[in-house]
Amino acid sequence: MGTPEFAVPALRAVAKRCEVAVVVTQPDRPSGRGQRPAASAVAREAEALGLATLKPDDVNAPDWMDRLREVEPDLLAVVAYGAILGAPLLQLPRLGAINLHGSLLPDYRGASPVQRALWDGRLATGVTTIWMDEGIDTGDLIQQQWAPILPSDDAASLAQRLAELGGPLLADSLGLAAGARAPRQPQDRAAGSYAKRLAKRDGEVDWMLSAEAVWCHQRAVTPWPGATARFGDRGVLLTATEPLHAMMTAESAGVVTAASAAGIDVACGRGALRLRRVRPEGKAEMAAADWARGARIECGTRFEVAERVT
Numbered sequence: 001m002g003t004p005e006f007a008v009p010a011l012r013a014v015a016k017r018c019e020v021a022v023v024v025t026q027p028d029r030p031s032g033r034g035q036r037p038a039a040s041a042v043a044r045e046a047e048a049l050g051l052a053t054l055k056p057d058d059v060n061a062p063d064w065m066d067r068l069r070e071v072e073p074d075l076l077a078v079v080a081y082g083a084i085l086g087a088p089l090l091q092l093p094r095l096g097a098i099n100l101h102g103s104l105l106p107d108y109r110g111a112s113p114v115q116r117a118l119w120d121g122r123l124a125t126g127v128t129t130i131w132m133d134e135g136i137d138t139g140d141l142i143q144q145q146w147a148p149i150l151p152s153d154d155a156a157s158l159a160q161r162l163a164e165l166g167g168p169l170l171a172d173s174l175g176l177a178a179g180a181r182a183p184r185q186p187q188d189r190a191a192g193s194y195a196k197r198l199a200k201r202d203g204e205v206d207w208m209l210s211a212e213a214v215w216c217h218q219r220a221v222t223p224w225p226g227a228t229a230r231f232g233d234r235g236v237l238l239t240a241t242e243p244l245h246a247m248m249t250a251e252s253a254g255v256v257t258a259a260s261a262a263g264i265d266v267a268c269g270r271g272a273l274r275l276r277r278v279r280p281e282g283k284a285e286m287a288a289a290d291w292a293r294g295a296r297i298e299c300g301t302r303f304e305v306a307e308r309v310t
Contacts, residue, residue: 001025001059005041006163007079010100012045013167014077018174020051021071026082027055060086068092075174078132079166087134095177097132100170102162104128104144106192109137114159116195117149119220121212124148125158127166129173131184136194140184142173151242154222198225205229207254207305211243211271218273226279230304231297239285240277254305259292266303 001024002011014020023046031038039047046053056064060083069092076097078085090097103113104126110116117125126146130139145165149158176182203225205214218227218241227238244265246257257272258265264275275288280295291297 001081002042002079003040003082008045009163009167010079010170013171017171023051023053099132100166101128106187108195110195111197112195115155115220121216154219200225203228208269211268211273215243235281237279242274244272246272254303256301263288
């Protein structure tokens with residue numbers, strides 16, 4: 001059971017190790033400029049692997065439960081399916097349900113573990129397999145695998161590395177469960193943190209923060225919802241940045257301090273952020289230096305700084 005690209009490496013790994021009786025994914029959704037219905041990444045991979053696929057509108061509905069019951073599954077393998085699974089569904093397989101999650105639980109339970117780890121400036125994260133219960137990522141731990149967070153990572157690159165790391169881990173956990181050898185290490189419900197789903201407004205850049213914080217935020221919201229700043233009356237997405245250790249004051253936050261072939265340097269509440277690549281509103285992504293020349297961005301000009309509510 002899975003839907004986005006993050007779940008595809010897990011499907012491949014599980015298909016090599018287990019008999020996949022059926023793949024369950026979300027229904028086709030409008031996609032692209034024409035908003036035509038498109039199959040999920042997992043549905044496309046399942047078709048390529050020649051696996052039977054179900055696309056229920058509500059997987060917890062009695063009719064869909066009956067169809068899954070006919071399969072007589074030993075285990076459910078769940079990766080970013082995109083809907084809460086009710087207790088009757090979790091109890092349907094003979095041996096239980098196992099989930100692959102993109103963090104070292106109990107840290108970052110919830111929908112956005114990869115993004116939140118980046119946003120918080122973590123140096124490492126990982127993946128975890130758990131026995132599913134009715135809570136949100138609160139089940140007993142089975143296995144975990146650590147992974148570094150690289151300075152070059154954004155949410156897309158980190159998610160891809162975690163997905164590739166997690167696929168074999170899930171397949172191994174399923175094998176352990178089939179042989180009655182999978183551990184059950186209870187989580188401390190009071191420990192850890194919750195990673196709520198990102199919203200569009202989470203992309204807004206706050207130049208009053210430190211350069212390090214803005215850099216972490218930009219990586220966390222790339223590619224979605226995108227780190228959005230305003231210059232004049234136009235928006236611009238910051239797609240690649242790096243923090244600079246410079247002597248700045250909060251009064252200069254948002255001010256362009258340099259524009260060169262290396263990029264555009266912008267003062268933050270502490271330090272400065274170098275913009276290396278950007279995507280101006282209505283245009284393709286480009287080097288920040290090229291945008292600076294075309295938009296005539298000079299030292300002393302300023303990005304919009306949002307007023308803070310106190």
